[in-house]
Amino acid sequence: MDFPYLIGWAALSVTLGAIIFGAGRRLGREEEALRIRRQDDGKEAAFYFRGLNFLLADEPDKAIEEFIKFVRINSETVEIHLSLGKLYRARGEVGRAIRIHQNLIARPNLSVEHRTAALYALAEDYRQGGFVDRAVDAYRQVLNVDPEHRAALAGLQGMHENEGRWDMALDVLKRLEKVTRAPDPRREAHIRVRMGMEIQSRQGSGVVSDEAMDHYQTAIKVFPGCVEAHRLLGEAQLTQGRTRGAIKSFEALKTSRPSHFFMLAEALRRAYERDGDPGGFEKCMNEAVHAFSSSARLVVYRARMLEEQGRLVEATELLRAGMAKHPGSLGIICPLIPLLAKQNLWQEAVATAQRQLDRMLAVQHAFQCARCGFKAQDIYWKCPQCLQWDSMEPL
Ligand SMILES: [Zn+2]
Numbered sequence: 001m002d003f004p005y006l007i008g009w010a011a012l013s014v015t016l017g018a019i020i021f022g023a024g025r026r027l028g029r030e031e032e033a034l035r036i037r038r039q040d041d042g043k044e045a046a047f048y049f050r051g052l053n054f055l056l057a058d059e060p061d062k063a064i065e066e067f068i069k070f071v072r073i074n075s076e077t078v079e080i081h082l083s084l085g086k087l088y089r090a091r092g093e094v095g096r097a098i099r100i101h102q103n104l105i106a107r108p109n110l111s112v113e114h115r116t117a118a119l120y121a122l123a124e125d126y127r128q129g130g131f132v133d134r135a136v137d138a139y140r141q142v143l144n145v146d147p148e149h150r151a152a153l154a155g156l157q158g159m160h161e162n163e164g165r166w167d168m169a170l171d172v173l174k175r176l177e178k179v180t181r182a183p184d185p186r187r188e189a190h191i192r193v194r195m196g197m198e199i200q201s202r203q204g205s206g207v208v209s210d211e212a213m214d215h216y217q218t219a220i221k222v223f224p225g226c227v228e229a230h231r232l233l234g235e236a237q238l239t240q241g242r243t244r245g246a247i248k249s250f251e252a253l254k255t256s257r258p259s260h261f262f263m264l265a266e267a268l269r270r271a272y273e274r275d276g277d278p279g280g281f282e283k284c285m286n287e288a289v290h291a292f293s294s295s296a297r298l299v300v301y302r303a304r305m306l307e308e309q310g311r312l313v314e315a316t317e318l319l320r321a322g323m324a325k326h327p328g329s330l331g332i333i334c335p336l337i338p339l340l341a342k343q344n345l346w347q348e349a350v351a352t353a354q355r356q357l358d359r360m361l362a363v364q365h366a367f368q369c370a371r372c373g374f375k376a377q378d379i380y381w382k383c384p385q386c387l388q389w390d391s392m393e394p395l
Helices: 005-026 032-054 062-072 077-091 094-106 112-129 132-145 150-163 166-178 183-202 209-222 228-241 244-257 257-274 278-290 296-308 310-325 329-342 347-364
Strands: 367-369 392-393
Touching: 005 209, 005 278, 032 062, 062 077, 062 094, 077 094, 077 112, 077 132, 094 112, 094 329, 112 132, 112 150, 132 150, 150 166, 183 209, 183 228, 209 228, 228 257, 244 257, 257 296, 278 296, 278 392, 310 329, 329 347
Parallel strands: none
Antiparallel strands: 367 392
């Protein structure tokens, strides 16, 4: 059984237990009532405990049958219906969950609290069932009653994202952030990027409005490490012929997110080239690859460039330094070995390859249990996972 499933069962069991307890207490009021109720109560308890036993025996279908019998006797109890509906949804039986929740909502004397809970549950059913419009509508109804319902806000926000309705997604995100007081800058930045992209795609290529660029700029302000915002802003500035601005936009990522800066290196090269300043690019890259925070991917990008320019010695130096900084990085070793070979540095090439193979061998599993698949570097005569004796074979 998976986790949401278990939670569903746990919630149901607790609710049913509370109801039996409550029913038991009510019994004490009158002798005659006690006698009559005791029969019913005995029946309820029997269904409940049979259900619980089936549940413990991992037989959810039979358990659900018993719980339904319980629900028939206790048809007024809203919590049981809510729990049962949740359980059906967790099992993927969305249709049944929807029916339960719709019936609840149709009750004339339902409290506001229960109606809201049932509406939210119905929204979740619709979402899981793929009924987008109905889910959105149900979330909105929940929020009409309780504008600070966090789960409904989060659900609605997610629906708008899935639909690609970015302005609405942003609007609901702002409401959610206000309620939770937990800002989500990465989400906001990417929503703003999408809003800008949408404006740009409406306008067609070759034109970039200030409105689109405003979105990219806000995205960067909200989350300075947003690669897409830097890239799109820089590209837009290039389209407008503002090469210095583009250079600044691409380069900003070097400090705000050095791990991802390599993703904009090629765009930056183009911008410098168009600006007629290839030396500027050279200088920027030298700083970036030798910075403390430089990534292996950036080192490889720069080394490839140097190699293309025939600067083999510099490229080799850079990769050697990169290897010392990022030991075991295949991205660096793969271009380094042929580069060494190209310069007839065979001994170093072989030694580098050997070192890497040793490193890989050291972390590779050498034995595997033929019974359960457990893997280990050393042999276990008794498998620690399935406890079988002498079941491990060399790989
Ligand atoms: Zn085993």
